[in-house]
Amino acid sequence: MTVTLITGANKGIGFATARQLLDLGHVVYLGARDKRKGEEAAAALGARFLHLDVTDDASVTEALATIDAAEGRLDVLVNNAGIAESGAVDGPTALRVFDTNVVGIIRVTEAALPLLRRSANPVVVTVSSSAGSFWATNNPDRPEFDLPFPLYSASKAAATMITVKYARSQPGIKFNAVEPGFTATDMTAALGGGRSPAESARTVVRLATLPPDGPTGTLQDESGHLNW
Template sequence: MTVTLITGANKGIGFETARQLRELGHDVWIGARDLGRGEQAAAEIGARAVQLDVTDDESVRAALATIEEADGRLDVLVHNAGILLTGAPDGPSALRSFDTNAVGVVRVTEAALPLLRRSETPNVVVVSSSAGSFWAVNEPSRPESQLSGIAMYSASKAAATMLTVHYAKAHPDIRFNALEPGFTSTDMTSAMGGGRPVQDSARTVVRLATLGADGPTGTFSDEDGELRW
């Protein structure tokens, strides 16, 4: 059975990704800052929960140690945890955004690498955003070009995508791919209004999380294919 860890998975796209992967037979770990909420979400779909705060080094180390003790390996890692802070940027908001959306990718990946190397088909998926694409935010036909007040989110997601590329180059034996899931109705985007159902967006994550050994690596894509950066 494929052992999968999804960060920030007690709700939203992360939870729906966990549900869909469980239906495909994955043994899913739901990573959640609040273990109680994680356990409640896991119970709904027959998954397991682990306390995991991507901004806390000790929490990350403990979470991966728990998975190592239970399963001895990790086949799929989905970096889903993220925050969107709106308004005028300042130092604290920049630090918080990058710590969660970009540095969190580094913390969890580095802690997970030993377990991923024990997998026959290791796979890492980074839920990024086309709001971090230089092309998209400068292309008038794209909705990203009309966004305002999310500078720190865009910049931190650009960093997350770039980290994905460099991890793919550094570890050619592990697939690393980033994605734009689509504008989705979640708690994070509630202030913006609208958005499509999480079921639709999670399918893009699931597609990358179930790539075979001959799948691509170092890419940035959405449901329609690779995206320009």
């Protein structure tokens, strides 16, 4: 069975992705920094809960050690945990956003690499955003052109770049970033609208279930490769 870890999976796209991968027969480890919410979400789905805060090295190390002890490998990693700024754009806020959205990816991926290398078909998916695409944010016909979240956009540009760089440095593992689409979640509540997390999760699931000869080093949305 395919062993999968999803970070920030107690709600939103992460939760919907967990549900869909469970339906496909994956063993899903649901990572969440809030222990109560994570346990409740895992119980609702039939997933395995991991207390995992992507901004804490010890938490990440312990979570991956738990998977190692139980499974001996990791087949799929979905770097889903993320936040957006609210209010002031300043140094402390920037550090908080980048620590979660970029450094968090590095913490989890580095801890996961030894387990991924034991998989016959290792895959890493980063939930990024077209808000971090230079092409999209400079295109007046795209909604990203006027998106008022500079720190979020900058962090997602970095998230996509680190994913591409991992793809180059780890040729035995497929690394891809995904733009899941504008989704109705807690993060986007102030903007209003958006489609269901279940719909957006389908693109994440597609990249999480790539065959051994699947693409690597890409940013994709539901239509395929996305300029960035």
